[in-house]
Amino acid sequence: MKLHVLGSAAGGGFPQWNCNCRNCSGLRAGTLRARARTQSSVAIGEGDDWVLVNASPDILAQLRAAPFLQPARALRDTGIRAVMLVDAQIDHTTGLLMLREGRPLPLWTTRQVREDLSSGNPLLSVLEHYCGSRWHCIEPDGRPFEVDGLPGLEWRAVALSSAAPPYSPHRHAPEPGDNIGLFVSSRASGRSLFYAPGLGEIEPQVDALMQRADVILVDGTFWSDDEMIALGVSSKRAREIGHLPQSGPGGMIEALSRYPRARRILIHVNNTNPILDEDSDERLRLDAEGIEVAHDGLSIEF
Known part of the structure; x- marks a missing residue:
């Protein structure tokens, strides 16, 4: 099993286009020792076959930076066998529109995410005018399932305590399936990964999978609960929008x-x-x- 981080930043990327905080201005000026980052998305696979987990707005640049995802076996080709979404957030879904050329996309989501992308933000309806998609339902119940074309990988999904997008009817009444974490294991090596870029609380069903994982790749959005408030760019705390901050009691x-x-x-x-x-x-x-901080291009082989 292989993991490749295509993008490691939250929505807006780093530096964010309109932001002049210490981090963004320092990176632009060359006075900050840091790496630029695109919006979060990863590829998980075996051999030449991959599942794209989340399709960020930066997906085309990410694919150009990952040539193994374009094996060039035919006039039009890709190593992406399926796309899987952990939520319906804009920074995890907008890239679907950039993948509109070619055959219908095998798309794995929960029922809640499919509903949000068919109504509040009807990306799937737009895609139907292009390549369309072949929907596969993810049940966030921890039971194993398999993605066609990757028989060596076993997948499990678990519901997370987080937040649905602002356009979702579940925004203020979360439902299991609005956000999921993924546990992926290799049948050959027995090694495993737990992936959850949006994680507001580590509940028992999440803890059970994290205890088993060899690699844990989780929410690093904010350092402190009041980070955005202190900077004057938001009135909401990290936990209010579904992210467990790193610092403080009970933090990441x-x-x-x-x-x-x-x-x-x-x-x-x-x-x-x-x-x-x-x-x-x-x-x-x-x-x-x-504890490590992911960067674009980070690769791990299990």
Whole structure:
């Protein structure tokens, strides 16, 4: 099994186009030791066959930076056998429109995500005028399933405590299936990955899978619960919009200490998060805890 991080930032990427916070302005000026990042998306696969997990608005640039996803076996070709969405957020779905050429997309989502992408943000209706999609239902019940073309991988989905998009009818009344985490295991090696870029709380069903995982790739959006409020760019706390901050009691750093044998990596990092500055005290804290920060192009083979 192989994991390739196509994009590691939260919505807007890093630097964000209209932001002049310390991180964004420092990266542009060359005064900050940090890496530019595109919006979060990963590829999980075996051999030449891959599942694209989330299709970010930056997907075309991400595909150009990952030539193995274009094996060129025919006039029009791709190594992507399916697209899987963990939620219906704009930064995880807009890229579907960039993949409109060619055959219908095998698309795996929960019923809730399909509903949101057919009504509040009708991307799937637009796609029907182009390549269309072949929908496969994900049941977030922890039971194993298989994606066609990748027989060596076993997938499980689990419902997360997080938030649906602002345009969703479930925005203020979350339903199981609005957001999911994925547990993927290799039948050959027995090794496994838990992936959840939007994670507001580690509930028992999530903890059970994280305990089993060899690699944990989870929500790194915000350092502190009031990060956006302190900067004056939002009135909402991290937990209000479905993200567990890294610092503070019950934060992600404390939570990840329960899984010492796993390789622990943060993804979906917001442009305001001080951990993007590789010389910051916050980044040094993560280093001391043995927690990594994902970057575009990070590859892991299990």
